[in-house]
Amino acid sequence: MEVALILSQEHQTLPKAEVEAVLECEEITYSIKKYCDGVLLLNIPEKYLKNLPNISRRLSYTHEMIHIILSADENKLLSEAKKCPWEKYVQSDYAVRVKKMDRRSSHNTSNLEWEVGSIIKKTLGKNARVKLKDPSILIRIILQDEMALLGYRTGQISKKHFYNLKPHKRPFFYPGSMSPKLARCMVNLTRIRAGETLLDPFCGTGGILIEAGVIGTRVIGTDIDYKMVKGTKENLQYCDIHDYHVFQEDARKLKLPKVVDAIVTDPPYGISASTGGESSENLYHQSMISLERLIKDDGLMCLATPHYLNLDEIFKGTKFKIIEQHHIRMHKSLTRVISVLKKI
Secondary structure: OEEEEEEOOOOOOHHHHHHHHHHHHOOOOOEEEEEEOOEEEEEOOHHHHHHHHHHHHHOOOEEEEEEEEEEEEHHHHHHHHOOOOHHHHOOOOEEEEEEEOOOOOOOOHHHHHHHHHHHHHHHHHHHOOEOOOOOOEEEEEEEEOOEEEEEEEEEEOOHHHHHHOOHHHOOOOOOOOOOHHHHHHHHHHOOOOOOOEEEEOOOOOOHHHHHHHHOOOEEEEEEOOHHHHHHHHHHHHHOOOOOEEEEEOOHHHOOOOOOEEEEEEOOOOOOOHHHOOOOHHHHHHHHHHHHHOOEEEEEEEEEEEEOOOOHHHHOOOOOEEEEEEEEEEEEOOEEEEEEEEEEO
């Protein structure tokens, strides 16, 4: 079975890495058939089809998931569409939508939607019910590299969630908070499953804990600033997340009754009140020594740091090993590094 994912193109490597991480943690076997310009085409065994909507609900940097019915040269799409057993795929109201992924296509998208819609209607006869707004079945055509992929949508990532939970829209706000999309992605990169426990030892306003809680994990958060602890609790309750434990503590002295499954965090940087006057390098290094004891063997940690920090020095003397990195250019003088580390 071929499945196409239409990825966000706001970052070069994170969308694909996030998909692979979620498929891995959900134990879904797959192989990559093609990856180009925002489209990731996968081969996935048929038995996993029922799991795909749940997978799509976890993702942040993916727009849609499409079960491919046919692929063809762009100019042969209509003739191939006429051969398709539409009664197998369309059993209720439907709509057809075209998405161009590059400028090579000469097709008029509106005309192509109408032509394919007419083919479906002719095949189904009286059973055909077109519904342009919120159809039960959306037939998606993807045009790329003079080829056409045609299929039906099995999952769509909600933009509303990430918009409504932007940091300034939550009850407690503090400048510099991470975007919900990136927070969700970082959680996913740790391959954590629903029901497992995630720790953020620099929880700030709770953005990472919110996204981890939304996908069903138990969350633990700490911060040295009680104002942040209080605000995080307020934000978690606002988001209807109740399986949490948040308290005031210095990450360098943190102790827990048992180890956690994953750690995701965005520590403060710079010599300021947020670091207690400590340099970022010392704060990070001392915290990593503490956190090593709190995560299970083979557990993953996802960490956001500024590009100028020496990570080799920060993790010196610990069992953490960098297995994956992504770079996000924030502005001219700052690049954010997203590192995935494994306790070995």
